[in-house]
Amino acid sequence: MNDALAAVWYAFAEGRLHFRTRAALEAHQERLARGHLRWVVAHSPAVAARFQSAGLSPQQWRTLPPTAKADMMANFDQLNTAGLHLSDVLALARHAEDGRDFSGQLRGAAASAFAGQAVTVGLSSGTSGTQGAFLVGVQERQRWAGVMLRRLLPPPVWASVMRPQRLAFLLRAEGGLYRSVQSRRLSFSFLDLLRPVPDLAAALTAANPTLLVGPPSVLRALLNAGASARPARVVCVAEVLEEADRAALEAGFGPVVQVYQATEGLLALPCRYGTLHLNEAHVHFDLEALGEGRWRPIITDLRRRVQPMIRHRLDDILQLDDVPCACGSAARRVARIEGRQDDALVFAGGGGQPVTVWPDFLRAALNRVPGLREYRLEQSAPDTLWLLLDPDALPTRTAAAAEVTAALARAGADTERIDLRFGPLLPAPPGAKRRRVVRRAFSELPVLKVNSEVKS
Structure with missing residues (x-):
């Protein structure tokens, strides 16, 4: 199955992962965790060492002491299950950023669980003080794209995928996560943030996207520079979305939703009503209280295997909304992504x-x-x-x-x-x-x- 068909398959499969009770959602997470943790401990020396050091079995993963981005980068070679070295990953990712060509990939080492398989690499922006590298395997990339299509294309998704869709991404680095699923009905435009704002505004107008993705500050700058587009949805990523920006973007472009993603994974997505929900069908969240209704997430990605995220502490500050959503999902609602704790x-x-x-x-x-x-x-x-x-x-x-x-x-x-x-x-x-x-x-x-x- 090629990437485009696989992404569409995952988009439809995502529709079966709609849980209306916390009990059903948590039972689903536990089913995923049992097999996933066994596999990860068997193939990632760094994760196995964490369990051994804590004196815990994989079944006790919920009590494993958390790790953080600095630990992940320090143990990168032993953490990833594709046998890749951080030096090679950084070299390729930085070469891509310098040359603005993000099509390069690495291949899993011969003795690894992903021997010979293509691995997409990329870098985080490094604004938290520690620049992170990420690895995504073929199946992970297909699922990532499929989940995004399911959640971002206007409902009903089956009708959206049957119509031509033009997706425009305003990003610092394209990362290769989406371009591989391009098809006759699904086209992607990567608008490089390093281009001058007037050029970007003209390119956005020419692209005339049905779905527009980018940081809110950039989208607003393009709007002010005269960009003209009426996408079905505007998807804000990478920055805190403030109400003034939301109002301006809705008036100038169209309905605005938000996606919460990072080097560590795809963390929260909008439902059909535009409400942001934690991505709990694929990621387990523990939340540490910071006081005044603010929480810091500790995540366990129940799908990612090339670069496992097991009890990984993020630096973000979240506010949750306990009011049930009209969509009926038991996944928790995110009222606001406030930024990072170190801010x-x-x-x-x-x-x-x-x-x-x-x-x-x-x-x-x-x-x-x-x-x-x-x-x-x-x-x-x-x-x-x-x-x-x-x-x-x-x-x-x-x-x-x-x-x-x-x-x-x-x-x-x-x-x-x-x-x-x-x-x-x-x-x-x-x-x-x-x-x-x-x-x-x-x-x-x-x-x-x-x-x-x-x-x-």
């Missing part, structure tokens, strides 16, 4: 204790500043916060300082001990992710404490 700011409180200030509070505060087009907040020291503004004018500075100071005070920070500094917001490099709230590394910063509460 939460930490200042001293009135008694000297560390106080966490979540990015959402600061974004909401600056959204009230009249005339502010764009901004970035950077905490560069325990007592220093930079406000980089566009426009960087006295009225904007005055209003921004008042709003930020009030937000910090509401969060419990001692504003008398915080030095607010100002500067102009410089243009971001082409292809860079937008980060509006940033905490720079400095040794004096208290470590954010995680509540002991964890829910599966």
Whole structure:
């Protein structure tokens, strides 16, 4: 079966994975986990070593101490089951990024579980401080594309796949995950974010996509540059989607939905009503409480085998919505992807204790500043916060300082001990992710404490 047919098959198969009760969903996850964990432990020395070190069997995977991206990269050669070396993966991925040709693949080593099979490689953007490499096998790539088609094409999916669909991806790196499933009815355009905005706007207009995928800041910039398109859906990826961006994109392009994906996998997708749900038919989520209704995910991907993700802790901050969705799915609803935990700011409180200030509070505060087009907040020291503004004018500075100071005070920070500094917001490099709230590394910063509460 070729890639295009396989992706369509997975798209229809995804329709059978609609669980209306948590009990049915969790039973499905447990069935997947039993076979998957046995296979992974048998083929990934790094995962086997984690279980052995913890004194646990694969059946006890739910209590395995979590790992993180830095650990994954440090043990990359022993983690992946295709026998690939990190040096080779990085060399190919960086060559692809430099030459803007993402068609290259590696082949699984002769003695590996994927001997001779094609493996797609890529890099994360590295905005979290640790650049991640990802590996995806042929079947994984087909399933990934099929699941995306099922969730993103306008319902009913059988009608959508019978009509010509033009998908336009505005991405830093194409990664090869979708182009291989191109067919007579399904065409993909990769619009390179390194191109100048006017060129991208013209290319988007010419592509006239039925489905448009990209970071919200880029999509809005293209809209402002005169891009014209009326896709059935606009899919926002890679950045926090703010309400002002959603409203502008819906007015200019069409209905907006969101996808939550990362180096670590395909993590949340919209249902037919546009509500974002955790991808729990394929990924198990444990959620660590961060306080104030915020959670940090620990994921176990129950499908990926080339690069296993077993009890892998992400740095993202999620807010969930407990109200049942009209679609009837038991998969949990994501109310908001707030960003990364390392972008939460930490200042001293009135008694000297560390106080966490979540990015959402600061974004909401600056959204009230009249005339502010764009901004970035950077905490560069325990007592220093930079406000980089566009426009960087006295009225904007005055209003921004008042709003930020009030937000910090509401969060419990001692504003008398915080030095607010100002500067102009410089243009971001082409292809860079937008980060509006940033905490720079400095040794004096208290470590954010995680509540002991964890829910599966």
